[in-house]
Amino acid sequence: MDNETSSSLDPPVAKPAETPPYTMLTQGELSVKSDFFGDAQIAPPTFPCTHLTRSQALVDLLSVAAALIAGQFLLGNVAQLLKETLESTGEFFLNTILGVMTLAVVGLALFLRRLSYSSVGLNRPSIGVLLISAAAAIPVCYMVTAAMGFMFLTFNYATGGANIEDVARQREEFFAMVPDPSIATFVLFAAFTGLHEELLFRGFALPRLIALFRYRWAGILACSVLFGLAHNYQGTMSVFQTAGLGFVFCLVAVGTRSIWPAVIAHALFNAINLALIPVLRDMLPELINQISTQPSQ
Numbered sequence: 485m486d487n488e489t490s491s492s493l494d495p496p497v498a499k500p501a502e503t504p505p506y507t508m509l510t511q512g513e514l515s516v517k518s519d520f521f522g523d524a525q526i527a528p529p530t531f532p533c534t535h536l537t538r539s540q541a542l543v544d545l546l547s548v549a550a551a552l553i554a555g556q557f558l559l560g561n562v563a564q565l566l567k568e569t570l571e572s573t574g575e576f577f578l579n580t581i582l583g584v585m586t587l588a589v590v591g592l593a594l595f596l597r598r599l600s601y602s603s604v605g606l607n608r609p610s611i612g613v614l615l616i617s618a619a620a621a622i623p624v625c626y627m628v629t630a631a632m633g634f635m636f637l638t639f640n641y642a643t644g645g646a647n648i649e650d651v652a653r654q655r656e657e658f659f660a661m662v663p664d665p666s667i668a669t670f671v672l673f674a675a676f677t678g679l680h681e682e683l684l685f686r687g688f689a690l691p692r693l694i695a696l697f698r699y700r701w702a703g704i705l706a707c708s709v710l711f712g713l714a715h716n717y718q719g720t721m722s723v724f725q726t727a728g729l730g731f732v733f734c735l736v737a738v739g740t741r742s743i744w745p746a747v748i749a750h751a752l753f754n755a756i757n758l759a760l761i762p763v764l765r766d767m768l769p770e771l772i773n774q775i776s777t778q779p780s781q
Contacts, residue, residue, distance in 0.1 A: 531605055531741045532703075534691040536597075541692035544593055548688065551589045556582065576673045583680035590688050604687030605743035617745035618752065621736050625753050628728040636721045654719030659765040661717075662758070670758045678751030685711050685730065686737040686746055704734045729753070 536544070559581065594604065609617075637648060685707055694703030712727025733746040740746075 531602070531607070532686075532691040532694060532738055533700075534603060534695050536692065536695050538696050538698070540597075541695040544597070545689060545692050545696070548589050548593055548684075552582075552586060555585045555589075576669060579673065580676060583676055586680045586684050590683055593688070603691070604683060605737055605741070606683075606687065607742040607744070609740055609742045609744060613740055613742075614745050614748065617736055617740050618748035621732060621745065621749035622752055622756075624732055625729055625749065628732055629725040632725045632728040633721055636724045651719065651721050654721070656765075658718045658722070659761055662761050662765075671755055674754035674758055675751040677754055678747045678749075681711075682733065682737075682743045682747045682750055685714075686733055687743045690734060690737065700738070704731065704738070707734055 534541070559578070590604070594601070637651065689710065690703060690707045693706045694700050697703050697706065708727045708730035711730030711733075712723045712725075715726040716723050718726070733750060736746045736749060737743045
């Protein structure tokens with residue numbers, strides 16, 4: 485009885501405080517701030533956010549943009565030579581060179597900042613997340629492009645801007661630029677384009693635009709607009725449609741905290757469209773002829 489009484493009156497022994505696993509940085513910050521060649525396979529919970537300041541983000545964006553513009557300028561004569569000598573694959577080969585240049589420039593920027601590849605969303609998601617997200621994004625991409633195209637045509641019809649015939653002729657000019665390669669060539673091209681464009685826009689630019697504007701939705705919208713403007717060579721309506729695609733890919737990257745599902749969805753979308761271009765290219769002249777011969781209302 486005495487032992488029980490005395491033990492109950494004893495003051496509680498203070499337990500030693502548990503040492504946190506990281507005293508300065510969270511796990512997400514550690515993976516983002518690890519060495520460029522470090523092992524950072526776990527998706528940081530903060531992606532696509534970054535520890536960069538607004539000035540650092542702006543410097544990164546302007547530096548990479550200047551390097552890519554300079555590279556395209558230097559490739560001007562080479563581009564013309566490729567188009568003349570490689571009629572069937574020249575345009576694809578040129579895009580591949582630009583893609584390699586993009587990977588090199590982004591990789592150099594990460595190296596100079598001592599950032600790991602997890603900072604640009606190259607994390608390894610689960611197979612289920614990867615496949616489900618990519619598969620779900622494809623029909624959404626087509627719905628968004630159809631909606632953006634409809635809104636563009638409706639707005640131009642109401643304001644007296646570009647009509648359907650103008651848009652069809654712009655699309656015909658773009659289709660004429662696309663060569664007829666083998667199936668293996670355009671599949672590889674679609675996959676590589678999906679990789680380097682997603683790495684540049686969703687992986688590299690999106691976190692910096694969010695840091696620059698200090699608001700996630702503002703960064704997503706800015707990234708989508710830039711993605712659309714980068715495709716202005718496809719025609720005015722394609723700028724709006726591609727901006728819509730960029731918005732979808734941004735949501736996929738932010739939702740999965742990785743750019744790999746967006747890469748897969750982008751590659752599949754490109755492959756399907758490239759497969760459809762020969763069919764659409766044959767249909768457009770007849771469509772333009774029917775539109776042009778219709779009496780105006």
